[in-house]
Amino acid sequence: MAYPPAAQSSPPRQPSVKVILTSADLQRVVDRIAHQILEKTQGAADTVLLGIPTRGAPLARRLAARISAFEGISVPVGVLDITLYRDDLRRHATRAVGPTQLPAGGIDGRRVVLVDDVLFSGRTVRAALDALGDLGRPASVQLAVLVDRGHRQLPIRADYVGKNIPTALAESVKVTLAETDGADEVRLYGEEAR
Numbered sequence: 001m002a003y004p005p006a007a008q009s010s011p012p013r014q015p016s017v018k019v020i021l022t023s024a025d026l027q028r029v030v031d032r033i034a035h036q037i038l039e040k041t042q043g044a045a046d047t048v049l050l051g052i053p054t055r056g057a058p059l060a061r062r063l064a065a066r067i068s069a070f071e072g073i074s075v076p077v078g079v080l081d082i083t084l085y086r087d088d089l090r091r092h093a094t095r096a097v098g099p100t101q102l103p104a105g106g107i108d109g110r111r112v113v114l115v116d117d118v119l120f121s122g123r124t125v126r127a128a129l130d131a132l133g134d135l136g137r138p139a140s141v142q143l144a145v146l147v148d149r150g151h152r153q154l155p156i157r158a159d160y161v162g163k164n165i166p167t168a169l170a171e172s173v174k175v176t177l178a179e180t181d182g183a184d185e186v187r188l189y190g191e192e193a194r
Contacts, residue, residue, distance in 0.1 A: 040142075046139070052115065059116075079101045080128055102135060107137075118148075123153065143160070145160070146162040
């Protein structure tokens with residue numbers, strides 16, 4: 001009796017990975033966003049940068065440092081933890097609540113620029129806006145993101161975008177920063193390579 005040839009198992013597929021921004025690219029993008037903030041805010045007058053953890057906080061500090069290097073002015077920087085304002089707390093494991101640190105003088109009557117690494121559905125920004133409402137009444141709120149990958153679920157757009165990256169829903173964008181991950185890079189992880 002003849003048996004059909006055994007099917008050969010193929011090696012597991014590896015996800016495709018593409019480097020979108022190198023360390024040097026990321027530095028140029030931060031410089032460009034800092035210049036744009038200076039231009040759109042009349043020299044960052046009465047402006048506060050609030051980073052959304054995890055990677056938005058070091059990005060906000062970098063932007064403040066670059067603004068200082070370009071114009072010699074100090075822009076107040078703070079951290080806005082949005083954990084308790086997220087709408088997905090029941091669906092995902094709870095992460096530890098971090099500190100919210102507002103700069104001296106608070107946010108009342110000032111222009112607040114929220115800073116985050118990736119803009120995707122818009123839900124993180126919605127949570128940040130809810131958190132801001134509990135902390136004070138800014139004169140205006142703007143949004144700066146390193147990467148906008150599309151696929152919004154809410155009507156939110158960034159005022160300052162480092163890089164627009166069209167993505168598929170199955171893809172993911174991973175930002176690494178020296179302060180949190182040991183290196184600066186942005187990668188796009190695709191669906192499994194075919």
